[in-house]
Amino acid sequence: MNRIAKTRHAVSRRGIIAGTVAAAAALAAKPRLGEAEGAGGEALTVPPWETQPGAPVLAAPYGAPSPFEKTVVRRPRAHVEVKSDLSSIGLTPLQNLDGIITPSGLHYERHHAGVPAIDPEAHRLVVHGLVKRPLIFTMDDLARFPTVSRLHFLECSGNTQNWTAGKPDWTVQDTHGLLSCSEWTGVKLSTILDEVGIDRSAKWILAEGADAASMTRSVPIEKALDDALLVYAQNGERLRPEQGYPVRLLLPGFEGNVSVKWLRRLKIGAAPFETREETSKYTGLLPNGKARQFAFIMEAKSVITRPSGGLKLSQPGFHEITGLAWSGRGKVARVDVSVDGGKSWHAARLQEPVLDKCLTRFRFPWRWDGGPATLQSRAIDSTGYVQPTRDQLVAARGMQSYYHYNGIQSWSVAAGGAVSYAA
Amino acid sequence: MNRIAKTRHAVSRRGIIAGTVAAAAALAAKPRLGEAEGAGGEALTVPPWETQPGAPVLAAPYGAPSPFEKTVVRRPRAHVEVKSDLSSIGLTPLQNLDGIITPSGLHYERHHAGVPAIDPEAHRLVVHGLVKRPLIFTMDDLARFPTVSRLHFLECSGNTQNWTAGKPDWTVQDTHGLLSCSEWTGVKLSTILDEVGIDRSAKWILAEGADAASMTRSVPIEKALDDALLVYAQNGERLRPEQGYPVRLLLPGFEGNVSVKWLRRLKIGAAPFETREETSKYTGLLPNGKARQFAFIMEAKSVITRPSGGLKLSQPGFHEITGLAWSGRGKVARVDVSVDGGKSWHAARLQEPVLDKCLTRFRFPWRWDGGPATLQSRAIDSTGYVQPTRDQLVAARGMQSYYHYNGIQSWSVAAGGAVSYAA
Numbered sequence: 001m002n003r004i005a006k007t008r009h010a011v012s013r014r015g016i017i018a019g020t021v022a023a024a025a026a027l028a029a030k031p032r033l034g035e036a037e038g039a040g041g042e043a044l045t046v047p048p049w050e051t052q053p054g055a056p057v058l059a060a061p062y063g064a065p066s067p068f069e070k071t072v073v074r075r076p077r078a079h080v081e082v083k084s085d086l087s088s089i090g091l092t093p094l095q096n097l098d099g100i101i102t103p104s105g106l107h108y109e110r111h112h113a114g115v116p117a118i119d120p121e122a123h124r125l126v127v128h129g130l131v132k133r134p135l136i137f138t139m140d141d142l143a144r145f146p147t148v149s150r151l152h153f154l155e156c157s158g159n160t161q162n163w164t165a166g167k168p169d170w171t172v173q174d175t176h177g178l179l180s181c182s183e184w185t186g187v188k189l190s191t192i193l194d195e196v197g198i199d200r201s202a203k204w205i206l207a208e209g210a211d212a213a214s215m216t217r218s219v220p221i222e223k224a225l226d227d228a229l230l231v232y233a234q235n236g237e238r239l240r241p242e243q244g245y246p247v248r249l250l251l252p253g254f255e256g257n258v259s260v261k262w263l264r265r266l267k268i269g270a271a272p273f274e275t276r277e278e279t280s281k282y283t284g285l286l287p288n289g290k291a292r293q294f295a296f297i298m299e300a301k302s303v304i305t306r307p308s309g310g311l312k313l314s315q316p317g318f319h320e321i322t323g324l325a326w327s328g329r330g331k332v333a334r335v336d337v338s339v340d341g342g343k344s345w346h347a348a349r350l351q352e353p354v355l356d357k358c359l360t361r362f363r364f365p366w367r368w369d370g371g372p373a374t375l376q377s378r379a380i381d382s383t384g385y386v387q388p389t390r391d392q393l394v395a396a397r398g399m400q401s402y403y404h405y406n407g408i409q410s411w412s413v414a415a416g417g418a419v420s421y422a423a
Numbered sequence: 424m425n426r427i428a429k430t431r432h433a434v435s436r437r438g439i440i441a442g443t444v445a446a447a448a449a450l451a452a453k454p455r456l457g458e459a460e461g462a463g464g465e466a467l468t469v470p471p472w473e474t475q476p477g478a479p480v481l482a483a484p485y486g487a488p489s490p491f492e493k494t495v496v497r498r499p500r501a502h503v504e505v506k507s508d509l510s511s512i513g514l515t516p517l518q519n520l521d522g523i524i525t526p527s528g529l530h531y532e533r534h535h536a537g538v539p540a541i542d543p544e545a546h547r548l549v550v551h552g553l554v555k556r557p558l559i560f561t562m563d564d565l566a567r568f569p570t571v572s573r574l575h576f577l578e579c580s581g582n583t584q585n586w587t588a589g590k591p592d593w594t595v596q597d598t599h600g601l602l603s604c605s606e607w608t609g610v611k612l613s614t615i616l617d618e619v620g621i622d623r624s625a626k627w628i629l630a631e632g633a634d635a636a637s638m639t640r641s642v643p644i645e646k647a648l649d650d651a652l653l654v655y656a657q658n659g660e661r662l663r664p665e666q667g668y669p670v671r672l673l674l675p676g677f678e679g680n681v682s683v684k685w686l687r688r689l690k691i692g693a694a695p696f697e698t699r700e701e702t703s704k705y706t707g708l709l710p711n712g713k714a715r716q717f718a719f720i721m722e723a724k725s726v727i728t729r730p731s732g733g734l735k736l737s738q739p740g741f742h743e744i745t746g747l748a749w750s751g752r753g754k755v756a757r758v759d760v761s762v763d764g765g766k767s768w769h770a771a772r773l774q775e776p777v778l779d780k781c782l783t784r785f786r787f788p789w790r791w792d793g794g795p796a797t798l799q800s801r802a803i804d805s806t807g808y809v810q811p812t813r814d815q816l817v818a819a820r821g822m823q824s825y826y827h828y829n830g831i832q833s834w835s836v837a838a839g840g841a842v843s844y845a846a
Contacts, residue, residue, distance in 0.1 A: 044547060044549045044559065044687070044688065045547070047541070047542075047545060047546070047633060047687075049539035049540055049541050049633060049634070049635070049685075050539070050633050050634065050635055050637060050687075051635065052635055053509050053536055053537045053635050054509070054534065054536055054537030054538040054539040054540070054634055054635060055537050055538040055539075055540065055664070056508035056509060056511075056537055056538075057508055057509065057510075057511035057512065057513055057532050057533075057534050057537065057538075058497060058498075058499065058508070058511070058513040058532065059538070060528075060665075061496035061497050061498070061513070062487075062488070062495075062496050062497070062528045062529065063497075063527060063528040063529070063530070063663050063664075063665050064485075064528065064663075065485070065660060065661065065663060065664075066540075066541075066543075066661065066662075066663070066664050066668045066669075067540075068542060068543055068668075068669075069660070069661050072485075072660060072661070073484035073485050074481060074484050074485070074486075075481070075484070076481065085479035085480055085481070086476050086477070086479060086480065087480075088479075088480040088481070089480065090480055090481040090484070096660065096661075097656075097659045097660060098570065098572060098608035098655075098656035098659060098660075099572035099606040099607075099608045099656060099658070099659055100572070100606065100659075101524065101606045101658045101659045102659050103527060103658050103659045103660045104486060104526060105483075105485045105486040105487065106485065106486070106659070106660065107486070109480050109481065110480075111477065111480050113476055113477055114476045114477025114478050114479055114480065115477040115478040115479075115480075115482070116472035116473070116477040116478075117472055117477070117478065117489075117490070118470070118472050118489075119470075119491060120489075120491055122470060123470070124467060124468075126467045136467065140737065144741065144742070144743075145743075146743050146786065146788060147521065147743060147745065147786065148774070149521060149522035149523070149774050149784055183522045183523065183524045184522075185521035185522045210470060210472060210473050211472070211473065211477055212472070212473055212474065212475055212476050212477060214473060232521075233520075233521035233522060235522070235524045235526050235658065236520045236521060236522055236523075236524045236525050236526045236529070237488060237492070237495060237519070237520060237521075237526045237529065238488065238489065238492050238495070238519075239489075240486050240487075240488060240489070241478070241486075241489050242483075242486050245489045245491075246489075246491075262472075264467070264470075264473075265467065314563065318567065319567070320567075320568075320569050320570060322570065351571070351572050353776045353778065355776065361572055363569065363570065365569060
């Protein structure tokens with residue numbers, strides 16, 4: 001790990017940007033303003049939308065983005081063949097997003113048998129196994145319990161397939177788009193376990209989804225009694241169908257797959273249930289031939305979202321480098337940014353609030369000199385863990401670990417300003 | 424102000440809820456489970472959505488709520504005649520929401536000439552008047568500046584029309600639905616003012632929208648240099664058209680109307696501009712015949728969102744009382760809840776994070792005895808200001824103050840569980 005450089009890039013914003021903007025003012029034509037006095041004001045033209053009534057109020061009782069934003073959507077990963085439209089992915093367009101909240105319409109998708117259309121009145125959740133009182137809950141039953149709300153990221157363990165070389169035109173949506181963040185509301189799982197009364201021998205919980213895959217995973221009892229939630233709301237409103245409507249498990253900081261969507265069953269047991277999704281899938285084959293199983297936690301990671309692959313720097317001068325950092329073990333303590341491919345590092349500014357197991361937005365002011373550059377970020381979390389380089393990660397895990405890639409991402413800036421994937 | 428009762432309602436959840444839920448389990452029929460052993464498990468039926476593939480992944484590149492949530496939409500205020508569909512309102516369904524984020528599709532609407540359809544490539548923002556360098560900014564220009572993200576509420580000063588008696592069937596959407604909360608991202612207004620170089624005589628700024636109303640308001644320079652933002656993103660994505668796409672002013676804690684949407688012009692001046700919206704409108708007529716002008720700040724306020732008007736308590740026993748509190752002057756310091764019409768008060772639990780000029784979710788555990796009850800909440804902010812009763816508010820402001828109603832809201836619970844508006 002390189003030492004943090006003491007010097008920061010000194011960036012004087014004024015002059016750089018003002019020069020550009022003033023030129024824009026000089027080019028404007030057709031003077032008009034309500035008050036026809038100011039020098040700048042006189043150059044402002046009257047756009048067509050100011051000359052006619054707009055769309056009626058409540059034209060959209062439930063609103064949608066501007067038609068000018070129609071390219072900001074979830075997509076499959078470029079250059080990866082889609083073999084099934086039921087067991088597949090849809091990636092969040094991180095390059096287009098700001099802040100830390102992911103709009104629910106753009107939350108990433110990863111399903112194993114498509115998205116079920118569940119009637120919440122008919123949905124049931126059973127909790128049984130090593131319990132005193134096996135119970136079946138309706139959604140109304142769940143709504144009776146005390147609630148909590150928390151902002152947490154969700155990341156698929158299959159996010160970021162940089163084990164082998166990626167494609168030069170990959171965007172951050174392609175590399176990191178199985179990552180989203182929401183405000184989740186629901187009931188603590190510990191509250192429900194208290195209600196059914198778990199046995200002292202309880203060590204693992206089987207969580208089963210109500211989709212056609214009957215998606216099942218085993219959850220350690222320690223996590224269930226810690227910060228696990230049964231979630232029915234996301235960013236204020238009820239869960240979206242793609243995120244598990246009407247109720248899902250949410251295990252903050254764990255690989256997304258274990259936060260079982262469309263939750264229909266929790267079975268309390270004394271040992272892991274060794275389901276397909278934790279034996280043949282969602283394990284990591286190590287160089288010694290053994291596999292990492294139940295490697296639940298998403299380790300600290302970060303990525304620069306702008307500038308990033310597929311974008312273009314318009315001109316030399318000031319540019320804000322911004323991105324996201326997160327850790328399944330706690331809070332982000334620091335993010336470092338490098339513009340020279342990791343030779344020197346500079347502390348980025350973290351946007352408050354910095355929350356537990358939540359995306360953290362970082363920013364770094366940069367003066368681009370117009371020449372080639374390699375942009376990188378690395379996250380350090382509250383446990384002191386440092387996001388590894390690709391080489392460090394491969395040395396530890398080998399090349400067969402399909403899941404849990406959290407190496408440092410590089411974006412290459414060419415002399416003309418084009419930004420592209422650089423592993 | 425009543426003294427805070429030292430005793431809290433002792434609420435034992437178990438038993439109350441478990442009794443109900445267990446009964447539900449006994450009623451279930453058609454046993455089946457993957458593993459046919461558990462007592463509770465055997466009672467779980469197989470729903471149709473688990474027997475067939477779901478909707479394909481990426482069926483909706485930009486997602487939408489479940490069809491079962493189609494009644495959760497913005498609405499006009501019940502019993503208030505809609506005289507214009509261009510200058511009107513759409514209210515946020517607070518009774519259906521959880522947490523503090525308002526989904527952007529449900530953010531309240533209040534427009535004066537409908538919603539313009541603005542091409543961001545053609546949009547311009549001019550900053551002129553008492554400045555060294557009048558400038559016209561494109562959206563690309565604005566995107567070059569350093570950014571910040573913050574969570575803030577927005578409330579229309581016309582929210583909560585309880586000056587006179589409301590309607591018995593008014594919901595919290597009717598009474599408080601001109602209130603929403605988002606994560607906003609943009610450029611500090613002070614950064615842009617630094618870029619144009621404001622004159623020492625600058626005291627007020629005229630903000631003008633690019634809608635057909637050319638909505639204009641005057642902003643004090645102190646606010647502009649404090650926490651004012653030029654915002655282009657909301658809850659991660661670009662602003663929705665109804666919230667000012669492609670760029671709006673955001674003045675945290677101020678009445679919503681001054682946070683001019685579709686912002687096209689900022690003119691720096693030495694005095695307020697006395698526009699229509701701050702002379703004939705958006706002032707408050709006091710009992711002495713004078714009017715409050717430029718009463719920008721939304722004072723501390725709170726409301727119980729569940730249980731609230733139009734909802735029904737299903738049965739006696741445990742119920743969580745939950746709602747929202749906010750203050751235009753800072754953070755929410757405390758929220759008190761009363762279940763006996765203000766005779767006794769109990770401190771509610773505040774959901775972290777509690778942020779500056781942001782909605783704060785509060786919760787209070789309540790054991791309903793099945794009899795009549797009157798539910799109230801009152802907010803106390805970080806300045807020590809206490810949300811007034813309706814009587815206190817009317818004593819200070821009289822009955823002609825159309826705007827800025829922040830009195831304590833009562834919900835009446837009848838013996839059968841029906842909840843209704845009670846001023």
